[in-house]
Amino acid sequence: MSDNLVLEAKSVSKFFGTITALQNVDLHLNKGEVLGVVGDNGAGKSTLMKVLSGLYKPSEGSLFFDQEKVTLNSPRDSQNLGLEMVYQDLALAGNLPIGDNIFLGREPTRKVGPFNFLDHKKRKQLTEEHLAKLKINVKSADQKVEELSGGQRQAVAIARATAFNAKIVLMDEPTAALAVKEVGKVLDLILNLKKLGVSVIVISHRMDDIFTVCDRVMALFQGTNFAESELKNTSRDEVIGWIMGKKD
Amino acid sequence: MDHGEKRLMDKNQESLFVRLIPFFERYGILLLILIMIAVLHLLQPDVFLSWRNVTNIFKQVSWQSMLALGVFMVIVTAGIDLSVGSIIMLSLMGLAIASKAGMPWYVVMLIAPAIGFLCGMFNGIGITLLRMPHPFIMTLGTLYIFRGIGNLISGGVPITGFAEQIRVIGNGKIKLDVFFGEGAREYIPTSLILMIVIFFIFWVFLNHTRIGKWIYAIGGNPGAARAAGINVDRILIVVYTLCGFLAGIGGLILAGRTNSAYPNAGLQSELDAIAAVIIGGASFFGGRGTVLGVFAGVMIMGILRNGLNLMNVSVFWQQVLIGSIIILAVYIDVLRRQLATRT
Numbered sequence: 200m201s202d203n204l205v206l207e208a209k210s211v212s213k214f215f216g217t218i219t220a221l222q223n224v225d226l227h228l229n230k231g232e233v234l235g236v237v238g239d240n241g242a243g244k245s246t247l248m249k250v251l252s253g254l255y256k257p258s259e260g261s262l263f264f265d266q267e268k269v270t271l272n273s274p275r276d277s278q279n280l281g282l283e284m285v286y287q288d289l290a291l292a293g294n295l296p297i298g299d300n301i302f303l304g305r306e307p308t309r310k311v312g313p314f315n316f317l318d319h320k321k322r323k324q325l326t327e328e329h330l331a332k333l334k335i336n337v338k339s340a341d342q343k344v345e346e347l348s349g350g351q352r353q354a355v356a357i358a359r360a361t362a363f364n365a366k367i368v369l370m371d372e373p374t375a376a377l378a379v380k381e382v383g384k385v386l387d388l389i390l391n392l393k394k395l396g397v398s399v400i401v402i403s404h405r406m407d408d409i410f411t412v413c414d415r416v417m418a419l420f421q422g423t424n425f426a427e428s429e430l431k432n433t434s435r436d437e438v439i440g441w442i443m444g445k446k447d
Numbered sequence: 448m449d450h451g452e453k454r455l456m457d458k459n460q461e462s463l464f465v466r467l468i469p470f471f472e473r474y475g476i477l478l479l480i481l482i483m484i485a486v487l488h489l490l491q492p493d494v495f496l497s498w499r500n501v502t503n504i505f506k507q508v509s510w511q512s513m514l515a516l517g518v519f520m521v522i523v524t525a526g527i528d529l530s531v532g533s534i535i536m537l538s539l540m541g542l543a544i545a546s547k548a549g550m551p552w553y554v555v556m557l558i559a560p561a562i563g564f565l566c567g568m569f570n571g572i573g574i575t576l577l578r579m580p581h582p583f584i585m586t587l588g589t590l591y592i593f594r595g596i597g598n599l600i601s602g603g604v605p606i607t608g609f610a611e612q613i614r615v616i617g618n619g620k621i622k623l624d625v626f627f628g629e630g631a632r633e634y635i636p637t638s639l640i641l642m643i644v645i646f647f648i649f650w651v652f653l654n655h656t657r658i659g660k661w662i663y664a665i666g667g668n669p670g671a672a673r674a675a676g677i678n679v680d681r682i683l684i685v686v687y688t689l690c691g692f693l694a695g696i697g698g699l700i701l702a703g704r705t706n707s708a709y710p711n712a713g714l715q716s717e718l719d720a721i722a723a724v725i726i727g728g729a730s731f732f733g734g735r736g737t738v739l740g741v742f743a744g745v746m747i748m749g750i751l752r753n754g755l756n757l758m759n760v761s762v763f764w765q766q767v768l769i770g771s772i773i774i775l776a777v778y779i780d781v782l783r784r785q786l787a788t789r790t
Contacts, residue, residue: 274676275676278676286674290668290670290671290674290675291668291671292663292664292667292668292671292672292734293667293668293734294663294666294667294668294733294734294735295660295663295664295667295734299660299664300671303660303661303664303671303672303675303677304661304672304675304676304677305675305676306657306660308657314656315656315657316651316655316656317654317655317656317657317659317660319655
């Protein structure tokens with residue numbers, strides 16, 4: 200089991216002035232595992248994700264990628280280690296086509312003399328391949344993101360996060376803004392990532408999400424580890440209880 | 448008729464209209480130019496399409512098009528540059544003073560673009576590093592500052608007479624004796640060639656380089672650009688610097704065309720530039736617009752002014768017409784957005 204460990208946080212604390220956002224929180228994630236993180240507003244879920252992605256530096260504690268201790272100075276560092284974050288506000292440019300969004304900041308180029316020009320052909324080809332691999336259906340890779348539905352946008356955001364062989368994907372409320380009929384597609388996409396060997400951490404308030412895609416669920420309460428269980432050993436009612444700080 | 452059938456019919460009815468939208472979005476503006484040319488040709492059959500008049504239009508728009516192209520890039524980032532009219536004047540004055548001081552022509556030639564470059568960089572640094580709430584404020588400030596400096600260094604009086612090599616850029620003629628026989632009066636203005644080359648370079652820059660793509664991304668969603676690891680501030684500085692640089696080139700062309708530097712040079716031309724960009728289909732909200740559209744916008748302004756002048760329409764009516772066209776162009780953009788979000 201421990202050979203499969205791709206990400207670990209050991210007794211991580213984060214203080215903002217006198218406020219304690221996280222207190223000695225532990226987290227581990229295995230290869231190809233989907234971990235659900237639940238908790239009430241202010242329980243520290245988002246802070247923990249920001250620590251894992253390198254946006255915040257932990258005040259105490261340490262992070263391990265592939266069982267090696269690392270220090271993250273920026274999200275760039277965690278990206279280089281194969282961790283990608285799917286932002287809640289999606290972070291897509293609506294005026295640009297799907298392919299441009301997926302490769303934004305990492306566009307494939309070709310050299311002509313001393314100049315680097317965008318390789319439109321290669322980007323289109325890579326986009327189509329990647330969308331096919333994730334079984335994401337859109338009319339065309341050239342479609343502008345603003346023309347897509349909320350679920351399709353979420354799919355593009357996830358495609359963007361996984362375009363460069365990410366090993367770990369963090370998702371903050373991936374279904375929060377979606378129409379009911381689109382939620383299923385995004386959850387399928389998460390299961391698809393798992394099949395491809397990607398490890399996923401999902402923050403969600405929706406028990407349906409947690410109980411559809413997760414292998415394991417952990418609850419934070421007031422910035423501390425509160426409870427944790429394999430999904431098969433727990434129930435919705437129990438997890439809802441954890442969120443409210445109740446344990447039998 | 449049940450509900451599903453009715454919906455299907457609605458869809459069919461609007462489909463032709465909806466399908467025509469992208470066509471008009473892309474080619475509507477070129478269609479408009481063709482209509483304008485046809486109408487003016489009918490009204491002024493002997494004059495409007497004459498070689499002399501057509502080259503005259505191109506010579507007039509060549510320096511204005513430089514401002515429009517620069518302002519266009521700024522507007523794509525959802526910004527604005529009000530100072531380009533003053534940059535053109537300051538770079539023109541700098542050029543004139545260097546010329547008067549007896550510097551060699553190739554130094555004089557470099558001075559206008561160099562001043563434009565520095566002015567633009569000053570704007571860009573002010574907007575990003577000083578955290579101005581909006582580029583409008585920074586460039587409104589420099590609109591006064593740059594023109595003020597221009598008047599300070601020149602004493603507020605015109606300076607005339609430049610070297611032949613400078614004059615060629617704005618006023619040069621490429622003879623077409625090869626096609627029209629020895630001593631023919633037909634020619635192509637040098638400034639037209641320069642304009643086409645610069646527009647082509649910036650078309651390549653905006654459509655085929657990473658920085659060009661990032662400029663559009665910043666206009667679409669600066670947050671997304673930042674999350675993608677793009678240094679938004681640095682790109683904005685590049686954009687404002689290039690805008691200033693183009694205004695400097697505009698100053699150089701104007702120097703050649705008028706053979707003088709004068710205190711009112713480029714006065715209010717920033718508004719013409721913004722108008723051309725908006726008429727050309729760029730969105731004021733950023734992220735939308737094409738280089739070809741800017742060219743079309745500049746041509747529409749140029750053809751309109753020229754045609755109205757030929758027909759002796761008063762300048763006052765010209766103002767009313769241009770203003771109306773701006774509002775109409777933006778209203779079409781609003782309608783288009785409504786249609787896009789309805790689906």
